[in-house]
Amino acid sequence: MQIEKIWPNGPKELNGLTETTNGKPTDTPQEALLYIYSPEKNKNNGKAVIFCPGGGYGGLAIDHEGHKFAQWLVNNGYTSIVLKYRLPNGNKNIPLADAQEALKIIRNKADELNIHPQKIGIAGFSAGGHLASTVGTHWSDTSVRPDFMILFYPVISTQKEYAHKGSFTNLLGTNFSESDRKAYSNxxxxxxxxxxxxxxxxxxxxxxxxxNSILFYEALKKNNVNATMYIFPEGKHGWGFNHQFRYHELMKTLLLDWLGRF
Structure with a gap:
């Protein structure tokens, strides 16, 4: 596993937060990192997935929604990257800037990583699913367009009856504008x-x-975008790579089958 700084010379914007050690804040500004898991050469299928953990934009569930998924997927031939993105703290551009830069870095390292530069997808869980879907819907330059998206129980809509209030408060601030409400309802x-x-x-x-997912799926179909949605009967929220999730094995089978199409 290789660790890369997303902003080796420091980011343009700071979020006002610092790293923690043993749960205590330090003087070090929060840093964005990539954890790159590369498959064995004889297993490498030339495809890559960048994982965005959830946590309501107020923390990162980086173990079961990041490293555990990556460690499993790399054994199936995929270059798997865990994105430790900086939390927004009301600075909406910061997570997106980290994720877009992550895509650029991985594309630029495609030869080194033995991956196809047009077979790089992004995956996200909960608020990380919102970030992944923001990457997939807010791009204007193809260098930061993912080639596919995988969204696990994602935060999507800002409609009051469906919105995950905590995620949008952390992302956009307490009193965010109507224009932001529209812009970030992906x-x-x-x-x-x-x-x-x-x-x-x-x-x-x-x-x-x-x-949240149903609205996203319906919008994809209205725009003639290929989409697949699996709704498991139970499991509640946040199961990630959790063996206790009743449909864990089925989820893995369905995911690998879908990824095999690219």
Missing amino acids: DKRITPRTPETLLMLSDDDTTVVPM
Whole structure:
């Protein structure tokens, strides 16, 4: 496993937060990192997935929604990258800047990593799913367009009846504008050039309600974008790579089958 700084010379914007050691804040500004897991040469299929852990934009569930997934997927031939993105702290551009720069870095390292530069996807969980879907719907330069998206129980909509309030408060601030509300409801941002998407969620999720994924799926289909959605009967929210999730093995099978199409 290789660790790379996303901003080796320091980022343009700071979020006002610092790193922690043993749960205590330090004087070091929060840093964005890439953890790159590379498959064995004889297993490498030339494809890569960047994982964005969830945590409501207020923390990172980087173990079961990051490293554990990457460690499993790399054994199936995929270059797997865990993105430790900086938390927004009300600075909406910061997570997106980290994720877009991550895509650029991985594309620029495609030869070194033995991957195809047009077979790099982004995956995200909960608020990390919002970040991944923001990357897939807010791009204007193809260098930061993912080739596919995998969204696990994602935060998507800012509609009051569906929105995960904590995520949007952390991302946009307490009193965010109506223009931001519209801009970051990612189901409203889909075009025919939005990347092909896989959505996975649980029907009994009361934290980020299923309508978030359903609205995104419907918008993809209206724009003739290939989309697949699996809604498991139960599992609630945040199962990630958790063996206790009843549909864990099925989820892995479905995910590998879908990824095999690229």
